[in-house]
Amino acid sequence: MKRIIFDLLKYNNEFRIGVFLILIVMTMAGLSFFSPYPPNDVFVVPPDAPPSADYWLGTTSRGQDVFWQLSIAIRNTLAFGLLVALLSRVISIVVGLSSGYLGGWVDRVLMAINDTFIVIPLFPILILFYFVLRDSMSTILLALIMSSLGWAYDSRLIRSVAMSLKTREFTGTSVFSGMTIFEILRREHLPYVLPIIFSTTLNNMNWSIGLEVTLAVLGFMDINTPTIGGMIYWANQHTAIVAGIWWWVTFPVLTVVATFVGLYLIAVSINEYIDPRSRLSRMGGGQS
Amino acid sequence: MTTQPILRVDHLKAHFRSSYFGVYREVPAVDDISFDVAPNEIFGLAGESSSGKTTLMKTIAGLITPPLELIGGKAQFSFMPPETNLYGADPAQLARIRWSKLSYIMQGSMNVLNPLRQIRSIFRDFAAVHIGGSNSDFETKTVNHLSRLRLDPSVLDAYPHELSGGMRQRVTIALATICRPDFIIADEPTTALDVIVQKEVLGMIRSIQREMGSSVLFVTHDMGVHAALTDKLGIMYAGCLVEAGRTADIFNAPQHPYTRHLIHSLPRIGDTVQRTGLTGTPPNLANPPSGCRFHPRCPLASDICRTERPMMRQIATEHRVACHAVAGDDA
Amino acid sequence: MPAYFNFAIKRLWQFVLVVFIGINIAYVITHVTPIDPVEQSISAVTSFGNTSPEAIADMRRSLQELYGLKGDWIEQYISFWRRILQADFGPSLSAFPAPVTSLIARALPWTFGLLAFTTLVSWSVGNLLGALAGYYRNNRSLKFFGVLAMALHPVPYYIVALSLMIVFGFIWPVLPITGGSAMDVQQGWNWQFVASVFHHSVLPALSLIMIGIGSWFLGMRSLVSNIITEDYVVYAEIGGVAQSRMMGSYIIRNALAPQVTGLAMSLGGIFNGAVITEKIFGYPGLGTLLVDGVYAGDYGLVLGVTSIAIIGVSLSVLVIDLIYPLIDPRVQVAS
Ligand SMILES: Nc1ncnc2c1ncn2[C@@H]1O[C@H](COP(=O)(O)OP(=O)(O)OP(=O)(O)O)[C@@H](O)[C@H]1O
Ligand code: SF4
Ligand SMILES: [Mg+2]
Numbered sequence: 001m002k003r004i005i006f007d008l009l010k011y012n013n014e015f016r017i018g019v020f021l022i023l024i025v026m027t028m029a030g031l032s033f034f035s036p037y038p039p040n041d042v043f044v045v046p047p048d049a050p051p052s053a054d055y056w057l058g059t060t061s062r063g064q065d066v067f068w069q070l071s072i073a074i075r076n077t078l079a080f081g082l083l084v085a086l087l088s089r090v091i092s093i094v095v096g097l098s099s100g101y102l103g104g105w106v107d108r109v110l111m112a113i114n115d116t117f118i119v120i121p122l123f124p125i126l127i128l129f130y131f132v133l134r135d136s137m138s139t140i141l142l143a144l145i146m147s148s149l150g151w152a153y154d155s156r157l158i159r160s161v162a163m164s165l166k167t168r169e170f171t172g173t174s175v176f177s178g179m180t181i182f183e184i185l186r187r188e189h190l191p192y193v194l195p196i197i198f199s200t201t202l203n204n205m206n207w208s209i210g211l212e213v214t215l216a217v218l219g220f221m222d223i224n225t226p227t228i229g230g231m232i233y234w235a236n237q238h239t240a241i242v243a244g245i246w247w248w249v250t251f252p253v254l255t256v257v258a259t260f261v262g263l264y265l266i267a268v269s270i271n272e273y274i275d276p277r278s279r280l281s282r283m284g285g286g287q288s
Numbered sequence: 289m290t291t292q293p294i295l296r297v298d299h300l301k302a303h304f305r306s307s308y309f310g311v312y313r314e315v316p317a318v319d320d321i322s323f324d325v326a327p328n329e330i331f332g333l334a335g336e337s338s339s340g341k342t343t344l345m346k347t348i349a350g351l352i353t354p355p356l357e358l359i360g361g362k363a364q365f366s367f368m369p370p371e372t373n374l375y376g377a378d379p380a381q382l383a384r385i386r387w388s389k390l391s392y393i394m395q396g397s398m399n400v401l402n403p404l405r406q407i408r409s410i411f412r413d414f415a416a417v418h419i420g421g422s423n424s425d426f427e428t429k430t431v432n433h434l435s436r437l438r439l440d441p442s443v444l445d446a447y448p449h450e451l452s453g454g455m456r457q458r459v460t461i462a463l464a465t466i467c468r469p470d471f472i473i474a475d476e477p478t479t480a481l482d483v484i485v486q487k488e489v490l491g492m493i494r495s496i497q498r499e500m501g502s503s504v505l506f507v508t509h510d511m512g513v514h515a516a517l518t519d520k521l522g523i524m525y526a527g528c529l530v531e532a533g534r535t536a537d538i539f540n541a542p543q544h545p546y547t548r549h550l551i552h553s554l555p556r557i558g559d560t561v562q563r564t565g566l567t568g569t570p571p572n573l574a575n576p577p578s579g580c581r582f583h584p585r586c587p588l589a590s591d592i593c594r595t596e597r598p599m600m601r602q603i604a605t606e607h608r609v610a611c612h613a614v615a616g617d618d619a
Numbered sequence: 620m621p622a623y624f625n626f627a628i629k630r631l632w633q634f635v636l637v638v639f640i641g642i643n644i645a646y647v648i649t650h651v652t653p654i655d656p657v658e659q660s661i662s663a664v665t666s667f668g669n670t671s672p673e674a675i676a677d678m679r680r681s682l683q684e685l686y687g688l689k690g691d692w693i694e695q696y697i698s699f700w701r702r703i704l705q706a707d708f709g710p711s712l713s714a715f716p717a718p719v720t721s722l723i724a725r726a727l728p729w730t731f732g733l734l735a736f737t738t739l740v741s742w743s744v745g746n747l748l749g750a751l752a753g754y755y756r757n758n759r760s761l762k763f764f765g766v767l768a769m770a771l772h773p774v775p776y777y778i779v780a781l782s783l784m785i786v787f788g789f790i791w792p793v794l795p796i797t798g799g800s801a802m803d804v805q806q807g808w809n810w811q812f813v814a815s816v817f818h819h820s821v822l823p824a825l826s827l828i829m830i831g832i833g834s835w836f837l838g839m840r841s842l843v844s845n846i847i848t849e850d851y852v853v854y855a856e857i858g859g860v861a862q863s864r865m866m867g868s869y870i871i872r873n874a875l876a877p878q879v880t881g882l883a884m885s886l887g888g889i890f891n892g893a894v895i896t897e898k899i900f901g902y903p904g905l906g907t908l909l910v911d912g913v914y915a916g917d918y919g920l921v922l923g924v925t926s927i928a929i930i931g932v933s934l935s936v937l938v939i940d941l942i943y944p945l946i947d948p949r950v951q952v953a954s
Contacts, residue, residue: 014769116637118884120644121932123891124909124925128648131913131921134662153884210775214895217777218910232781241785253781257774264773349857386859394857399850404872404947413868414858449949463858 004195008269018265021258028255029075037065039072039226051247058247061238066251073226074255080143080212080227081205087147088204089197092155097193099155100162111159117152125149126211130220139225142215146208154200161196165189195274202267206260213256228256292366293324294471294503295348300361302347315573317343319527320361322600325520327470330497330504332518332535334511334550336570340527341507342395345475348505349392350374350382365390367470388418391464395475395507400460401448407459408444411466418467433466434459437492453480458489465493468500475507490517511554515539520606523547526571526581529600533607543609545586580612588613623944630940634933641929645922646699650692657682661916678712682918708923713915719923722908727927729799730904733820734893737827738882744828745835746878750871752836753843765840772833776892780826780899787822795819797901823900827892838881842874849873876947883939886932 008015037044043063051058057066099110129145130137165188209228215221216229223230235241235248299322304315317340325331335341343356348363352375363373367389374382374390394400401410411430419426431441437458448456457480464472474493478486494517497504506518514521514535522532523544531544542548549566568585571577577584583593590612598610657679690698702708708719752761771779788796800806800815846852847870855869897906905924912920944950 112633112636113640115633116640119637119887119933119936120641121887121890121928123894124928125641125644125648127894127909127913128645128921128925131916131918132648206773210777211891213775214777214891218895218898218913220913241789249781249785253778257778260773260775261770265769268769351853351857383859386857392854392857394850394854396850400854402851402855402869402873403949404876405868409868413855413860413864417859417861447948 004273008273012269014265015269018262021262025074025259028071029078032071032075035068037068048245057251060248066247070251073228073231076225077209077228080139081209083143084147084208085201085204088151091151092158096155096158097162100159101166114152114155122149138222150207161193165192195270199267199270202263206263228252291326294327294366295325296364297321297323298362300363301359303357303359304355305357306355313574316527318347321529323522323532325503327503328501330506330518332514332521333507334514335524339524341524342475345473349473387414387467389469390471391469393460393464393474393477403448407446414463415466434462437462454485457481465496470502472502472504474504511550526576527573531609537607543614544611545588546582627941634937637933638930642703645925703926708919711917711920713917719919723923723927726905726908737824738889741828741831742835742882745832746839749836749839750843753840768833768836776830777895779830780896783822783826794821799903823896823902826896839874843870846870846873879946883936886935890928890932
């Protein structure tokens with residue numbers, strides 16, 4: 001894994017841009033620990049001030065400093081995405097690996113359920129959740145719900161990797177050499193599966209953050225935890241765009257777009273590194 | 289020989305060059321190879337796996353895409369204007385000769401047929417331009433030709449996945465011969481077939497070739513097939529041609545130590561002595577041995593073999609060998 | 620044909636399963652959660668103003684009936700399914716006494732039209748450009764499009780829609796940013812109305828297409844750059860197969876199969892995007908209906924739209940699944 005990151009940093013432009021964007025975003029999130037204002041306090045600074053030397057990214061109509069508000073918001077948003085991604089990984093890995101390795105009827109049953117979760121439109125379901133839960137809906141609860149809904153796409157991917165690994169020759173030889181199943185999985189298969197799991201983690205973060213922003217913007221979330229979506233929600237509530245308080249919307253949007261593009265580029269470049277076929281294109285193969 | 293060769297391969301060199309995340313690799317898979325193929329002749333090419341046979345075929349056919357690169361030399365067909373390789377030739381020119389003059393049977397013909405296209409359409413895509421005539425004429429011709437390879441006309445309606453491996457291989461052979469090309473490159477065309485079908489198909493290739501008067505460049509690692517089918521034979525080892533001549537001569541009096549090993553390891557009736565195998569492993573082409581590439585495994589190796597690469601030399605009429613231990617004239 | 624029949628039965632099963640699981644999730648959410656949905660709805664409705672106690676009691680009674688909260692859970696479960704299968708979601712609370720079904724019926728064509736059009740456009744244009752980009756790797760403008768797609772593709776619908784709204788609503792106000800048609804135009808099959816519908820759908824359609832096209836483009840580009848190294852393409856090249864044939868029947872044809880599967884798999888996500896896009900542009904479709912239903916605490920409406928969404932999306936997936944063997948004859952054998 002260390003090797004992969006090193007190689008990618010050295011030779012892959014997309015990866016470098018991605019890492020650069022994510023580093024900026026993470027620095028921003030890290031700064032939240034040094035914020036001079038408690039995140040939920042309002043009217044701590046003069047409202048509606050445009051970006052200036054005092055307030056780098058301006059202030060909101062609620063009297064919050066956009067810069068510091070943004071730093072805590074992106075921190076919460078990232079943490080949310082990470083939580084959903086990690087939790088849903090557990091399901092995708094278990095489903096994907098058992099489906100791929102065990103095959104047979106286990107595979108058929110699991111994939112039927114899996115495809116169901118791929119097909120079902122999740123957004124109305126999430127909205128239904130909010131409709132029932134209302135004020136009891138917390139960020140953690142939403143993360144739990146989303147991770148139990150958003151695993152299916154990746155478990156299909158992990159399954160296909162497991163299936164291709166299963167038929168590789170080395171599994172045959174290590175079975176003969178008396179390794180236990182667990183050892184085979186850990187020593188021979190994990191190194192192949194790990195980078196893929198990592199890239200699905202990033203993609204899943206993008207998915208969950210996107211939904212979180214959307215839900216929050218509509219107000220279908222715990223709007224008192226500052227998140228990127230929450231910030232845009234409050235800006236909309238104060239009709240910031242019409243009122244010309246553009247900085248209240250622009251900076252959160254830019255930050256979250258940087259997050260999306262960064263995570264995506266990293267995931268894409270890792271996929272490319274893993275796929276031996278794309279090596280050809282790296283060398284300018286194919287038609288010109 | 290006074291007839292013009294239909295193919296003259298002249299000091300041909302093609303290497304795989306790749307650089308992937310900082311790892312540079314150069315594989316000299318075709319290294320300074322020369323030979324001629326005469327009209328109406330089957331030229332066989334033998335050599336163990338990964339000795340560069342397929343790469344040589346692709347280079348000759350002008351199929352040079354990265355990471356493969358043409359380093360030097362020529363592969364000149366008589367039906368092309370003088371001094372032109374197929375590689376880099378004018379596309380209009382290529383379109384004219386492809387399939388009508390030169391056809392190719394690819395190794396592992398499992399995947400050479402478009403999986404989403406019926407055999408009939410595939411035949412049309414490849415051959416209709418060259419054969420011309422009405423649709424029903426073309427259909428009749430195709431059906432007749434297929435029957436020569438013992439294929440039922442119903443295969444035309446099938447998709448490739450509906451045919452057995454052997455049928456697919458025969459379809460590929462039919463596809464490569466239907467336009468009666470002057471030159472056919474056949475890369476392991478019968479490897480996927482069982483022995484009986486293989487024999488039958490080889491016989492058919494032979495009779496089609498005789499009838500059309502075309503030349504065939506026939507690759508297989510099976511020396512038995514070479515003995516039965518080919519007129520001339522070239523032996524490849526680690527990207528180099530080490531011996532070439534009339535098949536009969538090579539089988540009767542093999543000169544190169546590697547050729548001798550290949551021929552002597554053929555099982556014969558009445559064998560009593562255990563044949564000694566070759567020691568050592570095939571060379572890693574990414575880092576080939578110095579001098580003669582065979583020296584780590586050669587029973588005759590001397591000091592010069594480790595440092596100096598042996599050149600191809602004429603040792604008899606139409607018989608050339610590249611070995612320091614074999615005396616001969618420079619070719 | 621028996622092969623196709625078996626295949627169709629299998630896909631039909633999957634469709635039934637999706638609907639079954641989807642509707643059950645909806646049941647669990649609304650019935651098994653510890654929160655009382657009736658009280659939730661009442662507090663949502665009453666928080667907007669003064670409602671008399673009698674009206675509240677009235678509402679509580681009708682809500683309980685609506686939610687199917689009478690009887691034990693088996694009865695509740697059966698009556699829940701019965702309502703879904705009969706498409707009877709009761710009267711809408713927010714548009715009382717109009718039945719939910721008629722609200723949905725009015726919104727459905729808007730959403731269907733918008734989604735069918737944008738999905739078709741982004742899928743076909745994205746795939747076509749992607750195929751060209753995979754084949755002509757060094758073309759400048761296709762490369763540029765690739766970079767654009769990479770940057771745009773991961774951005775969620777909401778952000779794109781919002782940006783379009785800012786650009787065309789405030790910075791350069793040339794397009795209508797809200798509604799499905801102009802207020803002063805009579806709805807019906809007259810030229811003015813149709814033109815107005817098109818005019819109003821430009822921005823919602825554009826934002827859906829902008830997001831959608833990138834992922835098809837990128838997917839197709841990488842598929843094609845792999846397919847051109849496949850034996851059958853290389854072989855067709857040696858065989859001198861004509862360029863146009865090669866592009867159409869050898870390259871695109873083979874890349875199409877996974878892209879059609881991809882389309883089926885992403886319909887759910889596309890619908891999610893439509894919900895938010897509709898809401899932003901005030902487009903009178905299911906998405907707006909759903910979101911407004913939540914704001915108004917209209918249980919029947921929210922459940923109705925959710926169920927219709929689940930059934931509609933799985934039905935579209937079923938249709939794609941059933942025509943798939945036309946695109947790839949191998950599946951009937953494989954399955
Ligand atoms: N695409 C490629 N990239 C890098 N190296 C390659 C590539 N294709 C082949 N090689 C290398 O070139 C050498 C010759 O391969 P080639 O396919 O020509 O062998 P061959 O004689 O046809 O073997 P076989 O009998 O197994 O078909 C091998 O060492 C192989 O590793
Ligand atoms: S040149 Fe030397 S090493 Fe090579 S085959 Fe001849 S004797 Fe053996
Ligand atoms: Mg080969």
